[in-house]
Amino acid sequence: MEKFANLTPKEIVAYLDEYIIGQNEAKKVVAIALRNRYRRLKLPKEIQDEIMPKNILMMGSTGVGKTEIARRMAKIMGLPFIKVEASKYTEVGFVGRDVESMVRDLVIASINLVKEEYRLKNAEDIEKYVLDKIVQKLIPPLPKGASEQKIEEYEKTASKMKMRVEKGEMDSLKIEIETPKRSLEIDDSNMPAEFIKVQETIAKVFVTSKENPRKEVTIKEAKEILKIEASEALLDMESIKQEGLKRAESSGIIFIDEIDKVAVSSKSQGRQDPSKEGVQRDLLPIVEGSVVNTKYGSIKTDHILFIAAGAFSLSKPSDLIAELQGRFPLRVELDSLDEEALYKILTQTKNSILRQYEALLGVEEVTLKFDEEAIRALAYYSQKANEKTEDIGARRLHTVVEQVLEDISFKAEKYQGEVVSITKELVKEKLEEIVANVDMARYIL
Structure with missing residues (x-):
């Protein structure tokens, strides 16, 4: 940031x-x-x-x-x-x-x-901590008094294993690790100041009275769990709080x-x-x-x-x-939104609702194509709905676009691999009757 x-x-x-x-x-x-x-x-x-x-x-x-x-x-x-x-x-x-x-x-x-800033600054140290911990679980440590040759062989094996873990080649393998202790979290947002420290003392008693539970997890899961442990171990939490x-x-x-x-x-x-x-x-x-x-x-x-x-x-x-x-x-x-403003919201804003739907249906290999006149019609009917019912501004665009695309979204597999054009006629067919009927518009849009 x-x-x-x-x-x-x-x-x-x-x-x-x-x-x-x-x-x-x-x-x-x-x-x-x-x-x-x-x-x-x-x-x-x-x-x-x-x-x-x-x-x-x-x-x-x-x-x-x-x-x-x-x-x-x-x-x-x-x-x-x-x-x-x-x-x-x-x-x-x-x-x-x-x-x-x-x-x-x-x-x-x-x-x-x-805390997030500190994590980013110490990302390399945290990553090293996590890899070392996982490799220690995968390769048993050498006995005391091992020869230099054994130590050299061990370090080469550990280095290769670390690379494989880092690349994700071992993610599906399971290892047993200690999971972090869970603190007793109580909502103290309305708690009088004199009780906050009492609550923290009670929470510490609950936490310290138990050993860290051991759990068998995949290496992929272990990476995330150990990141939390690494943050606690490597970061100065008191300085972060201050x-x-x-x-x-x-x-x-x-x-x-x-x-x-x-x-x-x-x-x-x-x-x-x-x-x-x-x-x-x-x-x-x-x-x-x-x-x-x-x-x-x-x-x-x-x-x-x-x-x-x-x-x-x-x-x-x-x-x-x-x-x-x-x-x-x-x-x-702030100004109320007219039809032109609604049109610009659909076409000029970064990651607009139209781009969002294009991306969502793109997951199903459906290519949405909005005609210029169709976009104008979406803005027009949104403005009319705002006039006839409660004026909810740009939020109306979400309900209007959803109404037009509902069937296509529901039957996405039918349009897989196709380009689906959203035309002015389709928008009119889906919205004109609803917007004209105030009671229906209030209920649906």
């Missing part, structure tokens, strides 16, 4: 353009926010502490690209990143996940990110989707859900900056970047509590 750390805002937008059509303002705001993460870390420590992240609120109907922008952000950053849904959290005192658990999830994601905690604190990003689901609309009648406003009030200190205890240590949230997103179809941003609104100073509204 290091190669992405120094991307300029223009380069970030160019990357996002490969996957997301339009939404230039949202891409620009996000790109600047990402670049500012890099800029801040290059400054002296005393200035770093003063520069707070400018949190972002993205507004727009479902399927216009809010979540996709977040998903692609995770792909291009060497920064700790998680996506959560606000609707999954409850006020403290209610049954469910409390909002502090999102910070704990970020720490875990950050540690996993650092680095992960540090990165989460200084450059972590939390994307909170469905923030509108915890807004309390002023238009709604009757009794309000007391948990909604409670979630906002619990979220406020985390976004403002507070200390959250995790099993890896405490973390300050002052410099975590929060990006919230919501459709705001039944509420509006002003329905959030005023203090929380103030913590999201940057606001961007």
Whole structure:
């Protein structure tokens, strides 16, 4: 991920353009926010502490690209990143996940990110460890006091065996190895800080009280099991945890989707859900900056970047509590998708849904060919379905394309070795009646 750390805002937008059509303002705001993460870390420590992240609120109907922008952000950053849904959290005192658990999830994601970087840096050592362990199982060690000739012969045999194992020639052969101890994993996302260490102590008792179980596995399976053992043996896990905690604190990003689901609309009648406003009030200190205890240590949230997103179809941003609104100073509204935008999503995005289906059916030796007019028709009927039923944006393309290709996909063996053309007439035949009938469209599409 290091190669992405120094991307300029223009380069970030160019990357996002490969996957997301339009939404230039949202891409620009996000790109600047990402670049500012890099800029801040290059400054002296005393200035770093003063520069707070400018949190972002993205507004727009479902399927216009809010979540996709977040998903692609995770792909291009060497920064700790998680996506959560606000609707999954409850006020403290209610049954469910409390909002502090999102910070704990970020720490875990950050540690996993650092661990993977360390694994890549130490890939050669890990590979050597695995090969040596397997060869030791395949060739009995020499007795003490063996002659130099025997030692030389042993080393030649071991070298040849190592090459065969490395090439995969021995993958089907079975050997007996010790499998790693399984730690007692308990979800501590809602556990009070004072109980986290108690839980870890109990888990250690369970783990250390048992010997490593021995198991007969193929060499192919052994390679994967021994990689885990090698990582534990060769990597400094304590340093990895501390680095992960540090990165989460200084450059972590939390994307909170469905923030509108915890807004309390002023238009709604009757009794309000007391948990909604409670979630906002619990979220406020985390976004403002507070200390959250995790099993890896405490973390300050002052410099975590929060990006919230919501459709705001039944509420509006002003329905959030005023203090929380103030913590999201940057606001961007995403455009609804028209027919032309849907057409571009089908034709111009990298790994578009059409390319995905071409690849999937290619496995069955079926060659799909989409006529230009057919693609235009897919965009047209998707837009009509969005107008007549709920507007779900680009997600409608998935149901529409699936409806057109369903029979071909089901009977793929019938078309093996053939080129199957998707024409405008076929699209019309499959979709026109459904889209015309609102009730049917609501049920099928």
